[in-house]
Amino acid sequence: MTALPLAVLSPFALSALAPWAHARLKHHAGWLLAVLPAILTAFFGSLMPLAASGAPASFRTPWVASAGVMFSFHADGLALLFAVLISGIGTFILIYAGGYLKGHPQQGRMFVFLLLFMGSMLGVVLSDNLITLFVFWELTSLTSYLLIGFNHEQERSRRAALQALVVTGTGGLAMLAGFLLLGTAAGSMELSEIVEKGDQIRSAALYLPVLILVLMGAFTKSAQFPFHHWLPNAMEAPTPVSAYLHSATMVKAGVFLLARLTPALGGTPEWEASLTVFGAATMLAGGALALVKTDLKQLLAYSTVASLGFMVMLLGIGSPYAVKGCLVFLTAHALYKGALFMVAGAVDHETGTRDASALSGLRTGMPFTAFAAVLAGLAMAGLGPWLSFIGKELALEAVLGGGNLWLTAVTVLTSASFVTVAGVTGLRIFSGPPSAAPKKAHEAPLSMWIGPVWLAIKGALLGLMAGKAAAFLAPAVSSVLGRPEQMKLALWHGVNAALGLSALSIALGAAAYIGWDRVRSAGRLGDTILKWGPDRLYDLSLDALSALARGQTRVVQSGYLRYYLLAVILTVMTLAGHALYSRGEPPVMVSTVPVTAYGAAVALMIVASAIAAVLLDTRLGAIAALGGAGGGVALVYVMYGAPDLAMTQFLVETLTIILFVLIIFKLPRFARLSRPWSRVRDGLISIAAGGMMAYLALVALHVDLHPPISSYFAENSVPAGFGRNVVNVILVDFRALDTLGEISVLGLAGLGAYALLKLRLSGRKAV
């Protein structure tokens, strides 16, 4: 169905119109632009029944058919779940960005970037072809770079943007390699076919390399430990970006990829071990670091890291309970975390600070925002009868079912951290007496509270109407498990071990919330450790890379023409010499053409000129002697019937002289500055290079690697090329593409020479 690619590409098209809309409507443009994602949400929702019936909508057209690349989309349950989240939350993000960046001179640019990102993200989740997916995946990295670096005047923003790009880009490259291997192992580049060949892939020799490479892509994108550091740093981005990319959508792309490939790669001990270990480590790191932060966005970012670890760990367990828990939690998390981020942005916008320890009593000034915050906070804590509560119950049962004690402990501790963070961001800053914030708090505009309120209510309603949520999520669960799966969700599972653990985590979290100040001062140690954490490592490795580049540039790029020539000649000699040596048999040293008197004379002239060029110690004399050698070579061309070559050679010799005449007066007086030993070295190398070229020419006379095609050219020159000059017909017809490449190089070389000369000129003027 063609509507599918059109839906993916529509945000790209709209992004082109966004600056125009912004120029006319200013910040109200957000409302207008949000119409598209709203329509897309409805569209993707309407495809859900198809996916549930087992015949998902799909589209396929050749892109680079010779390389097996299709422009193909496949809207199964998992893809649609993400697509609905992306376009649904995107609707409110666009509206929110309209209010948040009201009056910002580059607001139009923000709309453009957000729409570009939306299209890329939809492409990632709906792509069927691995390469198509990869292209969209990279587009999300690029647009995320632009969005994080939106405040590009600030160095911190630029650093954060670059860091996100480097980390996710490195992972993306590994993932591309993994995709290519996966395609080989599965014999198909289409995900819809790959997921059905799980057994074949798992038993393939390539399985482990594929797994490692794909995990690198997923872990960097979803900020898993030890790559988690880019995500908190990305909070430099304006809040609409943080809410959209860094909580609800892009960071979940890695989780999406793992879920998507579970039927193909999952279920092995390697899969289970790596996902649970990295997931649990990420949960602990994120959960612990979230507790010591006071910046609202940092708090939320670290808890997002922990949440992503949670999802990865659940996918690692891989049981039906775990998969259901993962997807329910993922949906709930997107809703409440998006809402909380928007709340944090609204608070920042209206009070001028994001420091949670300095804020309180905002409920009177910002009632709607407070309402959304409390609702979303309850969801995050897993307290209210919301969707997140169901997810938490399922997840706890999955972890208990896995029978792994320490995973259970990690889950309880992380859940406790969520409770504390929810308390701080959803309750603490709104309760108590009003604080003395830089600005007096008053309610944010409609555009900035409608999103969080809507998302928070949505999360609550989905929990209360668990049957609807189950119907919505069932096709996605089936996609991940690779088989149709019944899905029933209920708020009340009875009094069981999971409920007990849930209560325990809430008690722990509540305790930490009450003693938040003491927890933070105890956590200073963590901050000190953090200074030496992966963020520092990232800086060190970038510095090391720069140092390496500087060092090798100093060695390789000396700036002296003679050393470049030396390097070129020695390289050619080594490579050609090795080829000649390994060939073994010596060439026939007997001439196959008769030696003529004029031939000998020309040869003598060339040799004499060459010797003179070396020995003469005037520049003009040396150049004239070189011209003599060149002229001799041209005569050789004439003797063997190559007039075109001869003409070219003569002309080039002439022009060389002209160019030389232009600069000869600028050169200093000729002098011997080089040391004797370096002259001896150069002489030896020259003789060796010349000797080897002569040897090579002799060998080449007797080697036919391929049947020569010169006869083809000669025969077809007139009938096919309408020209009797074979050389010219080859140049402009048979091999015209080569010629086009050559004149392009020539043109660039000319511009390069021009740039070098002009640079020196202006440099001299500056002195």
Added chain:
Amino acid sequence: MSDLILSTATRFLMPLFLTFAVFLLLRGHNEPGGGFIAGLVAAAGFALYSLAYSPGRMLQLLRVGPRTLIGWGLLLAAVSGLPALAAGTPFLTALWAKLHIPGLVNLKVGTPLIFDVGVFLTVVGVVLTVVVALQEEED
């Protein structure tokens, strides 16, 4: 440096160079010649003029800047490959039109000629770019 002999000789040599260049360019498909060689000859003519008078006078005569010539040459060469695409054949495939009036004209004109003109312009542009840059260096 203005030399009376050189500048007078150039006045006669220059048209010869350019005529010969056009001659080489057009006949190149059948006899020795072609865009590259013709470009070198034309560039030599202009370079001579530049030496005899001045780079400024030469550029006035040329009307188009040498770097612009490089661009036009490359563009022309690349564009000459496009009709082939429209005809459904690979990029740069030669297309020919025959103009035949018995006893008067018997001419074949094709995209390779356009391509060769592109090569010609590029070569002239590159050589003159370097020549002018070197000569201005002198001042």
